Amino acid sequence: MGKALSGIKTRNYLDKSGKALGKIPKFAEDRSTLKDLYRLMNLIRIFDKKVVSLQRTGKMGTFATSLGQEGVSVGIGHALQKDDIFVPYYRDQGILYQRRVKLIEIMQYWGGDERGSRYVYNREDLPISIPIATQLVHAVGVAYAVKLRKQERAVLSTCGDGGTSEGDFYIALNGAGTWNLPLVFVINNNQWAISVPRAIQTKADTLAQKAVAAGIDSIQVDGNDVIAVRQVVSEALAKARSGGGPTLIEALTYRLGDHTTADDASRYVDKSDLDKAWALEPIIRLQSYLTKKRILSKKEEKQILETCKEEVDQAVAEYLALSPQPPEAIFDYQYANMPSALQEQKDELNYSLHPY
Amino acid sequence: MxxxxxxxxxxxxxxxxxxxxxxxxxxxxxxxxxxxxxxxxxxxxxxxxxxxxxxxxxxxxxxxxxxxxxxxxxxEAEGTEVSAKEDSGTVVGKIESGSRIIKESPTGISSVKSASGSIRATPAIRNLAAKLNVDLNQVAPTGPGGTISKKDVESLASSNTTREEPVSFSASPNAPEGLKRARRTMARNMAASHSQVALVTLMDDADITHWSDKEDLTARMAFAIAAASRAEPSLNAFYNHENETLQKMKEVHLGLAVDTPDGLYVPVMKNVEKRDATGIRNLINSFKQKAREKAFQPEDLKGGTIILSNYGAIGGRYATPMVVPPMVAIIGVGRTHQELALVVNRPVVRLKLPISLSFDHRAATGGEASRFLSAMIKSLEA
CATH class of the missing domain: 2.40.50.100 (RNA polymerase II/Efflux pump adaptor protein, barrel-sandwich hybrid domain)
Incomplete structure (x- = not known):
């Protein structure tokens, strides 16, 4: 066992059964906001499921779902303001969607079409990052720029629990603290780094405590409580915007699906652990609360699910209708001015594809 | 459906x-x-x-x-909701069939290199060939526009081993058979040879009347080739037609053409210049056994600098053996025959060993080849 540090707090507003533990945050008093959060989590779950089907039928590349972690990404996405800057990892469809990244763009990315990273309605957020934790260092650079320009904006970046073992994670924490940057890091601790369980990922009791050495604030939040995620992230963003410095947030969830479509979690996840985790998942949690409070009727719920499905189906139809990129497009989206070595390779490819 | x-x-x-x-x-x-x-x-x-x-x-x-x-x-074809287009089982999205993207050469698949003999291969293919120890000069390209494809390199690499792939045969006795690996390699090497090499064959006989019954022909030939390579180094060499360089070899690594039901194998006797007759014989015997057991290892078949073909053991007097680039020469030995000769005006019967020396005239002159052949014959007649 690692040494437990005092001072790492865990926030939640709803208990396991979806009952309010005390006073709920002000934003959560608005019924339509709560319904919207519920809709968004369902939309992402339906989207994820559909994209896996596309992958299984040969129409999509490797894909990472956020099954069971919709509360984290939907909560963060809801808390971010338009002028903030988001630097994603790869399980953030719930955030990206609220950042006006189109579902088709997310599908294009995972389908190997680089045009998907050129968000039509969002020119400042960064593209999805597959390398582990590198995005956190990029976020430090972005936040530094924001500070240099004296802008009132916050930068938020995400990673998984596995990412916190990377050198880049510590570099980013240190940089954020040293320069007191307007930066919020959120760890989506879903307990698994592919097949490595959280318990053997680090000797530290919490991932949040890793911020202590960097001298920055940190907090844990129940990631299955979307209200808590929304609130904790909002507070951290407000602090960042007003010059209060960076925050590390550890959102506690459980990965209910495979790591990606190239994985089979049934080979290493204990069935009883998984069953327990299903009882805690974020959609049921909020649904119970909404039902108890008579905010959501059965009819409304059905309607929400139907419109979500329609929206996803529409996006999928558009995605499937896209014409594919030519092979040489793999060279085209990295550099404004292509280096000569890369240009040479592109010419070689062009030559082998079109010798005459 | x-x-x-x-x-x-x-x-x-x-x-x-x-x-x-x-x-x-x-x-x-x-x-x-x-x-x-x-x-x-x-x-x-x-x-x-x-x-x-x-x-x-x-x-x-x-x-x-x-x-x-x-x-x-x-x-079932009817009642489908989505497009009835056949799914191509691709990784991502709808990748259209090749015709739009990959253009075939207008003459179809070209089996040999262009007249200049230049190699058309991407850096990735050249890298792969280097890794697999495949000489691109020996690869017959099947890619578009005479380019060498990954498959071309890989199949030549794997044909350098003796592992056999099952080949399916059609029921008809006259159905064409897919060439097995060794034969496929032969076909490609010979096509490459024919398209590249400026072949000249020089023929002569060695008088071996004085040889005892116990004389080992292959060992004698190996010694003769080693001696000739010392006397005239330009034929035991590699010619690189791309760079136009000639690399003369100090060591003689002699490839021995071995005929098997599966096709032609050319195991290599390393450093014959340093071996004695017993050493050579033991090596030949081990090659024969490996040929019977189909047990040649890739390293057995690599590194030859010159080739000996003893086709005369089966039949035939003279031949025009094919040089396998980048090697410069190949020596064929025909069937020994008796000849009536005049010695001091008296007819005598002499035993003659026919030798055919083929060489790549791009890399060696006729004079060098003649000197090489003479040196061989001198060694055989000693």
């Missing part, structure tokens, strides 16, 4: 095994309804239906292995 082909549902998946069918022919299925559980080398996954429709046929039973791109399920 509309086929749904097994897609690559992993990352570079080749095949998958059917674990359990969840539908049967005649079933109506909805889009995304699970059809089958399959096991890849990484995972057991459920494959959903790509469309709404009626199942016409299941291609395989539990335990069967399906290759990516081959049909998994067929649907």
């Amino acid at each position: 509309i086929d749904f082909n097994l897609p690559d549902i992993g990352e570079g998946l080749q095949e998958a095994e059917i674990v359990k069918w969840l539908v049967k022919p005649g079933d109506s299925v909805e889009i995304d309804q699970v059809l089958v559980e399959i096991e890849t080398d990484k995972a057991v996954v459920e494959v959903p239906s790509p469309q709404k429709g009626t199942i016409a046929k299941l291609h395989g039973k539990p335990g069967d292995v399906i290759k990516v791109g081959n049909p998994l399920v067929s649907f």
Whole structure:
């Protein structure tokens, strides 16, 4: 066992059964906001499921779902303001969607079409990052720029629990603290780094405590409580915007699906652990609360699910209708001015594809 | 019927095994309804239906292995909701069939290099060839526009080993047979030789009347070639036509043409210049055994600097053996024969060993070849 540090707090507003533990945050008093959060989590779950089907039928590349972690990404996405800057990892469809990244763009990315990273309605957020934790260092650079320009904006970046073992994670924490940057890091601790369980990922009791050495604030939040995620992230963003410095947030969830479509979690996840985790998942949690409070009727719920499905189906139809990129497009989206070595390779490819 | 082909549902998946069918022919299925559980080398996954429709046929039973791109399920043609286009079983999206993207050379697949003999291969292919120790000069290109493809390199690399692939034969006795590996290598090497080498063959006889019955012909030939290589180094050499360089070899690594039912193998006797007759004989015997047992290792077949073909052991007097680039020469030995000769005006019977020396006239002059042949004959007649 690692040494437990005092001072790492865990926030939640709803208990396991979806009952309010005390006073709920002000934003959560608005019924339509709560319904919207519920809709968004369902939309992402339906989207994820559909994209896996596309992958299984040969129409999509490797894909990472956020099954069971919709509360984290939907909560963060809801808390971010338009002028903030988001630097994603790869399980953030719930955030990206609220950042006006189109579902088709997310599908294009995972389908190997680089045009998907050129968000039509969002020119400042960064593209999805597959390398582990590198995005956190990029976020430090972005936040530094924001500070240099004296802008009132916050930068938020995400990673998984596995990412916190990377050198880049510590570099980013240190940089954020040293320069007191307007930066919020959120760890989506879903307990698994592919097949490595959280318990053997680090000797530290919490991932949040890793911020202590960097001298920055940190907090844990129940990631299955979307209200808590929304609130904790909002507070951290407000602090960042007003010059209060960076925050590390550890959102506690459980990965209910495979790591990606190239994985089979049934080979290493204990069935009883998984069953327990299903009882805690974020959609049921909020649904119970909404039902108890008579905010959501059965009819409304059905309607929400139907419109979500329609929206996803529409996006999928558009995605499937896209014409594919030519092979040489793999060279085209990295550099404004292509280096000569890369240009040479592109010419070689062009030559082998079109010798005459 | 509309086929749904097994897609690559992993990352570079080749095949998958059917674990359990969840539908049967005649079933109506909805889009995304699970059809089958399959096991890849990484995972057991459920494959959903790509469309709404009626199942016409299941291609395989539990335990069967399906290759990516081959049909998994067929649907009845009518009542389909999505496009009736055949699924091509690709990784991502709708990748159209090759015609638009990859243009075939107008003359079809070119089997030999262009007249200049220049190699057309991408850096990745050149890199692969270097890794697999494949000489691109020896690869007959089948890619578009006479380019060398990955497959060309890999098949030559694997043909350098003796492992046999099963070849399926059609029922008719006259059906064309796919060439097995050794024969395929021969075909490619010979095509490359014919398209490149400026071949000249020089023929003469060595008088071996004085040889005892115990004389070992192959060992004597090996010594003669080693002696000739010392006397005239330009033929035991590599010629690189791309750089126009000639690399004369100090060591003589003698390739021995071995005829087997599976085709031609050329195991290499390393450093014959340093070996004695017993050493050479032992090596020849081990090659013979390996040929019988199909046990040649890749390293047995690599590194030759010059070749000896003792076709005369079967039959034939003179020949025009083919030089295998980048080597410069090959020596053929014909069947020994008796000849009536005049010695001091008296007819005597002499035993003659016919020698045919082929060389690449790009790399060696006629004079050098003549000196080489003379040196061989001198050694054989000693």
